[in-house]
Amino acid sequence: MNGYVTMIIFVVAYLVLAPFVGGLLAGIDRKITARMQGRVGPPILQPFYDVGKLFEKEPITVNKVQDFYVLCFFIFILATGAFFFAGLNLLLVIFTLTIASVFLIVGAFSSNSPYAQVGAERELLQMMAYEPMVLLTAIGFYIFSGSFDVSAIVNLSGMPFFYLIGIFVGFVFILTIKFRKSPFDLSMSHHAHQELVKGLVTEYSGKTLGLIEIAHWYENIFLLGFVFLFFCNGTWWGYLIGVVVCLAAYFLEVLIDNSFARMKWQVAINSAWIVALCLGIGNLFILKFLLMV
Amino acid sequence: MGTIFFLILFPTVVAILLLVLKADAARDIVVKIACAAIAAGSIYLAVQYFTKGTQYFDFESHAVNMTMMVIEIILAVIIVVLAIRYKKILAAILAIAQTPLVCWFELTKGHDIEVANNLYFDRLSMIMVLIIGIVGSLICLYAIGYMKDFQHHHAGAPDRRPWFFFLLFLFLAAMTGLVTSNNLIWMYFFWEITSLCSFLLIGYNGLFHKEENEDKVATNNAFRALIMNLGGGLGFAVAIVYLGTYGGTIELNKLLAMGNASQVAVIVAAFLAFAGITKAAQMPFNSWLLGAMVAPTPTSALLHSSTMVKAGVFLIIKLAPVLNGNYAGFMTMMVGGITFLLASFSAISQSNGKRVLAYSTIANLGLIVVCGGIGTAGAVWAGTMLIIFHAVTKSLLFLCVGTAEHNVGSRDIEDLDGLFGKMPRLAMFMMIGIAGMFLAPFGMLISKWAAMVAFVNAPSMFGFENILLIGIICFGSAATAFYWVKWLGKMAAVVAGTKNIQQNVHGSEWFAQGTLVALTIIVCLLFPFISSKIIVPYLNETFGGIADLAISSTNMIIMCIMVAVILLLIVFFFGRTNKKIVNIYLSGVNEGDNLQFEDAFKAPKPLALRNWYMDSYFGEKKMNVIGDILSSVAIIYVLGMIIGFVIGGIGGGM
Numbered sequence: 001m002n003g004y005v006t007m008i009i010f011v012v013a014y015l016v017l018a019p020f021v022g023g024l025l026a027g028i029d030r031k032i033t034a035r036m037q038g039r040v041g042p043p044i045l046q047p048f049y050d051v052g053k054l055f056e057k058e059p060i061t062v063n064k065v066q067d068f069y070v071l072c073f074f075i076f077i078l079a080t081g082a083f084f085f086a087g088l089n090l091l092l093v094i095f096t097l098t099i100a101s102v103f104l105i106v107g108a109f110s111s112n113s114p115y116a117q118v119g120a121e122r123e124l125l126q127m128m129a130y131e132p133m134v135l136l137t138a139i140g141f142y143i144f145s146g147s148f149d150v151s152a153i154v155n156l157s158g159m160p161f162f163y164l165i166g167i168f169v170g171f172v173f174i175l176t177i178k179f180r181k182s183p184f185d186l187s188m189s190h191h192a193h194q195e196l197v198k199g200l201v202t203e204y205s206g207k208t209l210g211l212i213e214i215a216h217w218y219e220n221i222f223l224l225g226f227v228f229l230f231f232c233n234g235t236w237w238g239y240l241i242g243v244v245v246c247l248a249a250y251f252l253e254v255l256i257d258n259s260f261a262r263m264k265w266q267v268a269i270n271s272a273w274i275v276a277l278c279l280g281i282g283n284l285f286i287l288k289f290l291l292m293v
Numbered sequence: 294m295g296t297i298f299f300l301i302l303f304p305t306v307v308a309i310l311l312l313v314l315k316a317d318a319a320r321d322i323v324v325k326i327a328c329a330a331i332a333a334g335s336i337y338l339a340v341q342y343f344t345k346g347t348q349y350f351d352f353e354s355h356a357v358n359m360t361m362m363v364i365e366i367i368l369a370v371i372i373v374v375l376a377i378r379y380k381k382i383l384a385a386i387l388a389i390a391q392t393p394l395v396c397w398f399e400l401t402k403g404h405d406i407e408v409a410n411n412l413y414f415d416r417l418s419m420i421m422v423l424i425i426g427i428v429g430s431l432i433c434l435y436a437i438g439y440m441k442d443f444q445h446h447h448a449g450a451p452d453r454r455p456w457f458f459f460l461l462f463l464f465l466a467a468m469t470g471l472v473t474s475n476n477l478i479w480m481y482f483f484w485e486i487t488s489l490c491s492f493l494l495i496g497y498n499g500l501f502h503k504e505e506n507e508d509k510v511a512t513n514n515a516f517r518a519l520i521m522n523l524g525g526g527l528g529f530a531v532a533i534v535y536l537g538t539y540g541g542t543i544e545l546n547k548l549l550a551m552g553n554a555s556q557v558a559v560i561v562a563a564f565l566a567f568a569g570i571t572k573a574a575q576m577p578f579n580s581w582l583l584g585a586m587v588a589p590t591p592t593s594a595l596l597h598s599s600t601m602v603k604a605g606v607f608l609i610i611k612l613a614p615v616l617n618g619n620y621a622g623f624m625t626m627m628v629g630g631i632t633f634l635l636a637s638f639s640a641i642s643q644s645n646g647k648r649v650l651a652y653s654t655i656a657n658l659g660l661i662v663v664c665g666g667i668g669t670a671g672a673v674w675a676g677t678m679l680i681i682f683h684a685v686t687k688s689l690l691f692l693c694v695g696t697a698e699h700n701v702g703s704r705d706i707e708d709l710d711g712l713f714g715k716m717p718r719l720a721m722f723m724m725i726g727i728a729g730m731f732l733a734p735f736g737m738l739i740s741k742w743a744a745m746v747a748f749v750n751a752p753s754m755f756g757f758e759n760i761l762l763i764g765i766i767c768f769g770s771a772a773t774a775f776y777w778v779k780w781l782g783k784m785a786a787v788v789a790g791t792k793n794i795q796q797n798v799h800g801s802e803w804f805a806q807g808t809l810v811a812l813t814i815i816v817c818l819l820f821p822f823i824s825s826k827i828i829v830p831y832l833n834e835t836f837g838g839i840a841d842l843a844i845s846s847t848n849m850i851i852m853c854i855m856v857a858v859i860l861l862l863i864v865f866f867f868g869r870t871n872k873k874i875v876n877i878y879l880s881g882v883n884e885g886d887n888l889q890f891e892d893a894f895k896a897p898k899p900l901a902l903r904n905w906y907m908d909s910y911f912g913e914k915k916m917n918v919i920g921d922i923l924s925s926v927a928i929i930y931v932l933g934m935i936i937g938f939v940i941g942g943i944g945g946g947m
C-alpha cells in the first residue's frame with residue numbers, strides 16, 4: 001500500500017512540476033546560449049511567455065485530423081514520463097515514447113506539406129538512429145540489476161554507472177539527437193534561418209504548437225531521469241550525484257549545440273549506430289563477462 | 294477427433310466440388326458456406342478441447358497409411374513430369390531423392406515401428422487451427438470478389454478460377470492435417486501437399502498456360518519455391534528415416550520427450566529445423582517468398598499469414614524443447630537472427646507495398662525462428678504470440694494492398710498518395726494493420742518485448758550469442774519502425790482535391806477486411822487472456838512450468854488500457870475541429886489549392902512528395918548477399934558437422 005502512495009506522489013509530482021522545471025531549463029538554456037554568443041539573452045522565464053502567447057493566437061489548422069495526432073502525442077509523452085516516475089518497466093517506457101513520437105510524425109505527414117513532411121522523414125531517421133542505443137541502455141540496466149523496473153533500479157546497492165560507463169556515454173551521445181541540438185537538429189531546430197523552415201512543426205500553430213512545446217519540456221525531464229538512473233545507489237548522496245550529473249549533461253548539450261554546425265543526416269545515423277555498436281554492445285559484453293567471473 | 298477429421302476432409306471435398314463448379318453464382322455460395330463451416334468448425338474444435346489439455350488419438354489404419362503413400366507417389370510423378378516439361382531438372386532430382394526414400398523406409402523399417410498415436414491436439418495446435426480456420430477462410434472469402442476483378446483485368450486469359458479455389462481449400466485441409474499429426478510420416482505427407490499447393494498457386498499465371506498466355510516469371514518463381522521447399526522436404530525425409538532407424542519411433546511427442554541432450558533427438562531436430570527454415574522462407578531461402586507475389590493477392594495473403602510459412606515456424610516452435618541449448622538450436626537462432634535483421638533493413642529500400650510486406654513477413658518469421666531456436670519457455674511464449682499477431686495483421690495488410698491495387702491501379706506505396714481521401718475506409722484499415730505490426734501498445738510489439746527479455750534470460754552456449762541476438766533485435770526494431778512509419782505517414786497524408794472511389798470495392802472484400810480489423814483489435818485487447826488461458830498452460834505441459842512471464846500481468850493490463858485509450862481518443866477526437874482551415878505553407882507561393890506552387894516564371898507547378906528509401910545503406914541486393922552468406926555458413930557449419938558425425942558413426946559401427 002505504501003508503495004502505491006509513493007508511486008502516486010511521484011507521478012503527480014512529475015505531471016505538475018515537470019513543465020515548470022523543463023521550461024525553466026529551456027530558459028536557462030537560452031540564457032547560456034546567448035552568453036556563449038556574446039548576447040544578453042531573454043529573461044529566464046521567456047519560454048513561459050512564448051507558450052502563453054501561443055495559446056492566445058487565432059485557432060487555425062491545415063486539416064481536420066492534425067490536432068488529433070498532436071493530442072495523442074501529448075498524452076503519450078505524459079504517459080511515458082508518468083510510467084517512468086511511477087517506477088514501471090523501462091521497456092514499457094521506451095515503447096510508449098516510441099508511440100508518442102510516431103503520433104507527432106504522422107501528424108506532420110498528414111499535412112502533406114513539403115516542409116513538414118521532410119521534417120517528419122528526418123525525425124524518423126533520427127528515431128532509427130537513437131533507438132538501438134536507448135534499448136541497449138534498458139538491457140544494460142537489466143543485466144546489471146536483474147530487473148527492468150525503474151523502482152528496483154533506483155534502490156540498488158551498487159551504482160550502475162561504474163558498470164555501464166560505455167552505455168552512459170552512448171546515451172549522452174544520443175541525448176543530443178533527442179534534445180534536438182546541433183549538430184543533429186535535423187528535423188526541426190530552435191535556431192532561426194534554416195532550409196526546412198520549422199521542419200516537423202511547420203504546419204502547427206497556436207495552441208497546438210504550444211502543446212508540442214510543453215510536451216518537449218516533459219520529455220526533457222524524463223530523459224534526464226534516465227541519466228539520473230545511472231547514479232542511483234539507494235543513498236542520498238547517490239541521488240545528489242545523479243542530479244548534479246543531469247545538470248552537467250544538460251549544460252554539455254547546450255555547449256555542443258553552440259559549438260557545432262548542423263551535420264548531414266548520414267553523420268547522424270552513422271555515428272549513432274557506431275556508438276551503439278561499440279559502446280552499447282561492447283559494454284554489454286564486458287558486463288556479461290564481469291558477471292560471469 | 295471427429296472435428297479434426299471434419300476440418301481435414303470437408304475442405305478437401307469442397308475443393309473438389311469447386312474444381313467442377315464453373316458458374317460464378319454457384320461458386321460464390323459454396324465458398325461462402327464452406328468458409329463459414331470451416332471457421333465454425335475450428336472454433337468448435339477449440340471450445341471442445343479448451344479445458345482438456347493435450348489429447349492423443351491412436352486412429353490406427355493401414356488403409357490411410359497406404360492411401361497416403363500412393364498419393365505421395367502420384368504427387369512425385371506429377372512433379373517429375375512437370376519438371377521435365379518445364380526443364381527444371383533439379384525439382385525432379387529432389388522429388389526422386391525423397392519420395393522413394395520415405396516409401397522404402399515405410400515398407401521396411403517403418404513397418405515394424407509401433408505407432409501409438411497418429412493424431413494429437415494440444416493448445417499450440419488449437420492456436421494454429423483457429424488461425425487456419427478463421428484467417429484462412431476470410432482470405433478465401435475475399436478471393437471471391439478479388440478473383441472477379443482479377444479475371445476482368447486479365448480478360449484474354451482462360452478462366453481458371455475453379456482451379457484456384459480448389460488449391461485454396463486443399464491448402465487449408467493440408468494445414469489442419471499438418472498441425473494435428475503426431476505421426477511424422479503423416480506430417481510429412483501434409484507438408485509435401487502444402488509445398489505442392491503453393492507451387493501451383495504461385496504458378497497460377499504461368500503453369501499449364503498456352504505459350505502466348507504464359508507468364509514466364511510466374512513459372513520460374515513457382516519452380517524456385519518448389520525446389521527450395523523440396524530441399525526442405527528432403528531434410529524432413531532424412532529426419533524421419535534417422536529417427537526411425539536410431540530412435541525407434543516416428544512420433545512427434547516421443548521425439549520431444551527425448552529431450553535436448555539426446556544425440557538422436559538433436560540430429561533429427563537439426564534436419565527438421567532445416568525443413569522449417571526453408572518453409573519459413575529464412576535466408577538463404579527467402580527468395581521463394583518474394584517471388585511468390587506474382588500470384589494473385591489471396592495467394593500471398595494465404596502464404597504469408599495463415600498457411601505455408603506458418604507451417605515452418607510452427608514446426609520450429611514445436612521443436613523448441615529439443616532445440617534448447619544445443620547445436621541444432623544454435624543453427625536455428627543464428628539463421629533466424631540474421632534473417633530478422635537483414636530482411637528488416639531490406640524492407641526500408643522497397644517502395645512496392647507487397648515487397649515491403651514480404652520482407653516484413655520474412656523478418657517476423659526470423660524472430661519466431663530465433664524464439665524456437667532459443668527454446669526456453671519465455672522465448673516460446675514470445676514466438677507463439679508473434680505467430681498469432683502476425684497472422685491477423687499481415688493478412689489484413691495484404692488484403693488491403695490487393696484492394697488498393699485493383700482500385701488505384703498500383704501497389705507502389707508512392708502511388709497510394711492521398712489514399713486517405715480516395716479510399717478513407719481502406720486507408721484506415723491499413724493504418725490499423727500497420728499500427729498492429731509494430732506499434733505499442735498493439736500486439737506485435739508485445740511479442741518483440743517478450744522476445745527481447747527471453748534473449749537476455751536464455752542460458753548461453755558460447756557466451757556471446759545472446760548479446761549478439763540482443764544487438765540484432767535492437768537494430769532490427771529500429772529499422773522496423775522506420776519502414777512502417779513512413780508507410781503509415783503516406784496513408785495518413787490528407788491530399789487536397791482527391792475523389793472518393795471506394796464504392797467499387799466488393800462486399801466480400803470489405804467483409805474480410807473488416808473482420809480482420811475487428812480481430813486485430815480483439816486480439817490486442819484480449820491477449821492477456823490468450824496468454825494465461827492458452828499459451829501458459831501449453832508451456833506448463835511442454836516445459837514443466839514457466840518461471841515467470843517476460844511481461845508481468847500489470848504491464849499487460851497497462852498495454853490493454855493504452856489500446857482502449859487510443860480507441861476512445863479516435864472515437865471522440867478524430868477528425869473533429871472547429872478551427873479555421875488554412876492552406877499549407879509553400880514559401881508564400883501556394884497557388885491556393887495546396888497542390889501547386891508558383892514557380893520562378895510565375896507558372897503553377899505541382900508539388901510532389903516522395904519517401905526515403907536509403908538504397909545506399911539498405912539496398913536489397915547487398916542485404917540479401919550478406920544474409921545468404923552468413924546464414925549459409927551457420928547452416929553448413931551445423932548440418933555439415935552433424936552429417937560428418939552421422940557418417941562417421943555409421944562407418945565406425947561397421
